[in-house]
Amino acid sequence: MRDSGVATSLGCLRGRYAAGMSVRVGDLLATGSQSFSFEFFPPKTDAGEAQLWKALGELEPLAPTFVSVTYGAGGTTRDRTVGITGRIAKETQMVPVGHLTCVGATVSELESVIDEYAAAGVHNVLALRGDPPGGPGDQWVAHEGGLNYAAELVALATRSGDFSVGVAAFPDPHPASMSAQVDVEVLRAKQEAGAEFAITQFFFKSSAYFQLVDRARAGGVTIPIIPGIMPVTNLAQITRFASLSGADFPADVAAEFERVGDDYVRDLGIEMASRLCRELLEGGAPGLHFYTLNRSTATRDIYANLGLGATAQ
Ligand SMILES: Cc1cc2nc3c(=O)[nH]c(=O)nc-3n(C[C@H](O)[C@H](O)[C@H](O)COP(=O)(O)OP(=O)(O)OC[C@H]3O[C@@H](n4cnc5c(N)ncnc54)[C@H](O)[C@@H]3O)c2cc1C
Numbered sequence: 001m002r003d004s005g006v007a008t009s010l011g012c013l014r015g016r017y018a019a020g021m022s023v024r025v026g027d028l029l030a031t032g033s034q035s036f037s038f039e040f041f042p043p044k045t046d047a048g049e050a051q052l053w054k055a056l057g058e059l060e061p062l063a064p065t066f067v068s069v070t071y072g073a074g075g076t077t078r079d080r081t082v083g084i085t086g087r088i089a090k091e092t093q094m095v096p097v098g099h100l101t102c103v104g105a106t107v108s109e110l111e112s113v114i115d116e117y118a119a120a121g122v123h124n125v126l127a128l129r130g131d132p133p134g135g136p137g138d139q140w141v142a143h144e145g146g147l148n149y150a151a152e153l154v155a156l157a158t159r160s161g162d163f164s165v166g167v168a169a170f171p172d173p174h175p176a177s178m179s180a181q182v183d184v185e186v187l188r189a190k191q192e193a194g195a196e197f198a199i200t201q202f203f204f205k206s207s208a209y210f211q212l213v214d215r216a217r218a219g220g221v222t223i224p225i226i227p228g229i230m231p232v233t234n235l236a237q238i239t240r241f242a243s244l245s246g247a248d249f250p251a252d253v254a255a256e257f258e259r260v261g262d263d264y265v266r267d268l269g270i271e272m273a274s275r276l277c278r279e280l281l282e283g284g285a286p287g288l289h290f291y292t293l294n295r296s297t298a299t300r301d302i303y304a305n306l307g308l309g310a311t312a313q
Helices: 004-018 024-028 048-063 076-090 106-121 148-158 180-192 206-218 236-245 249-259 262-282 297-306
Strands: 035-041 066-069 096-101 124-128 166-167 198-201 225-229 288-290
Touching: 004 024, 004 166, 004 297, 024 166, 024 198, 035 048, 035 096, 048 124, 048 180, 048 297, 076 096, 076 106, 096 106, 106 148, 124 148, 148 166, 148 180, 166 180, 180 206, 198 236, 206 225, 206 262, 225 249, 225 262, 236 249, 262 288, 262 297
Parallel strands: 035 066, 035 288, 066 096, 096 124, 124 166, 166 198, 198 225, 225 288
Antiparallel strands: none
16 A cells, blocks of 8 residues: 555654654655544543543554544633643654634634644644634634634644644535635635645545545645545434534435434444545545544444554554
8 A cells, every 4th residue: 555665754754753753744644655544522521531542542553644633612622622632742652633723712812722732742733713603504703803714823823833734625615615616715725824734524425525626636726635534323413413514414325324224324334434435545535534533443443344454664
């Protein structure tokens, strides 16, 4: 899957990281090696915290390229997100990416969070606008003294220090976007502001991802666009997530799940996600980003189906 020249370069960066030096996700992706990454969220309870560290421990042997931790709606998880990513940096061999949103914060508060990330040893951030405090369906109003769009946050993070900055991309157009073409212009603006990689919202058909990449390349976007994978393990949950995020849950996919019945939803979800991952990698995707929901089993099952071992060299 990877040639030895590329592997040496990736191995070199991993060696630098193991020796305590910071590593930029943009540099890891530039090696040309396929990237495998996992996303987690900051839990609210002690039991949730224990589950998060259990999942991280079970997934570390897969040697992900990076792991990311979300920033709660409304900016509510600031301390927990910085704390968890800092602990990942100190206590594991995994490269953490901290998410950051513009919601409910002034520019100087955002600068403070960026400084806190740097002080915690976190040198990669995913810069997002975030959803309006009332939910994704509400009208976006920038916080007083804050930022309007993710591109401005990319510029702020890039200016503030040695961060590798990633951004969101949308195979199904962003719910508030006027068109897929506007999404491409927005993605290019984020690249021009300094973004080095993009991760997509989840989607269910590889064609949606490849069409996004085609539109983006035609529109001058050159950064790697990593597809986001959300395996279906619970039908009610995925339907809620899709309607919240604006991702399309296609009728024929929903019908397949309804046909197999509740007891087999998980099996079919893993089979479908494995098929999607295979198509994406065979079609040239630069890697895969798994939305884990702080659980390890679905990701590990898909890894096994794809014949992927640990990615470390
Ligand atoms: C991989 C991934 C991770 C995520 N992680 C989180 C997280 O941790 N926490 C969280 O709260 N949310 C998260 N989200 C959700 C994200 O915050 C929302 O989807 C949000 O509504 C859009 O964020 P964005 O960064 O794409 O914003 P932007 O790129 O700013 O786009 C937002 C909207 O504004 C429009 N727009 C952008 N620039 C302009 C402009 N110059 N002029 C006019 N219109 C413009 C766009 O078309 C779009 O409709 C994540 C999404 C993804 C895909």
